Amino acid sequence: xxxxxxxxxxxxxxxxxxxxxxxxxxxxxxxxxxISAAVEVGYRHFDTAKIYxxxxxxxxxxxxxxxxxxxxxxxxxxxxxxxxxxxxxxxxLPALRNSLSALQLDYxxxxxxxxxxxxxxGADRRPKPDELMALDLQGTWRALEACVKQGLVxxxxxxxxxxxxxxxxxxxAEIPPAVNQVEMHPQWQQxxxxxxxxxxxVHVCAWSPLGAPLMSWGTxxxxxxxxxxxxxxKHGKSPAQVVLRWGLDNGVSVIPKSFNKKRMVExxxxxxxxxxxxxxxxISGIEQKKNFDGSxxxxxVSGPYxxxxxLWDGEFGL
Numbered sequence: 233x234x235x236x237x238x239x240x241x242x243x244x245x246x247x248x249x250x251x252x253x254x255x256x257x258x259x260x261x262x263x264x265x266x267i268s269a270a271v272e273v274g275y276r277h278f279d280t281a282k283i284y285x286x287x288x289x290x291x292x293x294x295x296x297x298x299x300x301x302x303x304x305x306x307x308x309x310x311x312x313x314x315x316x317x318x319x320x321x322x323x324x325l326p327a328l329r330n331s332l333s334a335l336q337l338d339y340x341x342x343x344x345x346x347x348x349x350x351x352x353x354g355a356d357r358r359p360k361p362d363e364l365m366a367l368d369l370q371g372t373w374r375a376l377e378a379c380v381k382q383g384l385v386x387x388x389x390x391x392x393x394x395x396x397x398x399x400x401x402x403x404x405a406e407i408p409p410a411v412n413q414v415e416m417h418p419q420w421q422q423x424x425x426x427x428x429x430x431x432x433x434v435h436v437c438a439w440s441p442l443g444a445p446l447m448s449w450g451t452x453x454x455x456x457x458x459x460x461x462x463x464x465x466k467h468g469k470s471p472a473q474v475v476l477r478w479g480l481d482n483g484v485s486v487i488p489k490s491f492n493k494k495r496m497v498e499x500x501x502x503x504x505x506x507x508x509x510x511x512x513x514x515i516s517g518i519e520q521k522k523n524f525d526g527s528x529x530x531x532x533v534s535g536p537y538x539x540x541x542x543l544w545d546g547e548f549g550l
């Protein structure tokens with residue numbers, strides 16, 4: 233049985249999941265096989281999103297695994313996300329139904345607002361300034377709460393929300409957010425946000441917990457950091473295992489991305505040991521630098537955010 237975090241809904245979420253966003257890095261004919269391999273080696277938590285274009289092959293692979301008796305639906309934890317072009321109160325339910333259809337599931341375990349902004353219909357991944365609009369957070373959240381009441385999703389939450397935005401949401405939420413999914417790793421430690429979420433009983437889930445070393449916007453610096461490598465050598469672990477254990481020791485769940493079966497196994501092998509206080513102290517001194525700052529939804533011309541610092545409410549690096 234996978235080790236889990238208990239959400240404020242009472243649901244259990246496996247602490248290590250698989251990020252299925254490939255951004256075209258994986259050939260189409262290999263994508264389903266990767267999910268099947270992940271189920272085989274023990275993954276039960278799968279993270280997807282409309283914008284990842286992975287809901288379809290994830291759904292196919294999970295359906296086949298369930299039909300083969302390899303896993304039961306109640307043992308799976310599937311997360312998807314509401315993309316910004318659907319972040320309107322009247323588009324939430326249709327968007328969720330589309331995700332469920334693609335995933336071939338009756339319900340999601342977790343559904344997140346992907347970014348705290350909405351985009352005009354038809355906007356692509358790199359929206360134009362006039363396509364950026366402020367999110368109707370209260371209206372959108374009410375629509376998400378209605379989806380919970382209809383039994384279409386078990387828990388709802390947010391992604392890429394600052395401490396300030398979390399507190400604003402909690403002021404009116406009838407169903408509080410269960411999760412805030414954000415970039416977090418030793419080079420972007422999110423100390424203030426983690427403390428805010430802990431006090432508010434909102435679980436933090438770390439995307440790109442290894443720093444996305446193979447992505448154009450990511451960096452291999454984290455896994456190559458001398459401090460991380462030295463700690464890994466001391467414990468007889470890989471740098472990736474040390475980085476993931478650092479996240480778990482700090483009370484968050486992690487969703488590393490790997491399509492290599494050996495590394496998928498390695499990324500799950502992070503239980504039964506801990507970093508020492510000295511290890512944590514050394515890691516806390518690593519220079520902070522965010523990889524994916526959200527600048528694609530910021531504009532000096534128009535829209536709610538002029539800069540990444542504006543998007544993160546002045547919490548950059550805290």
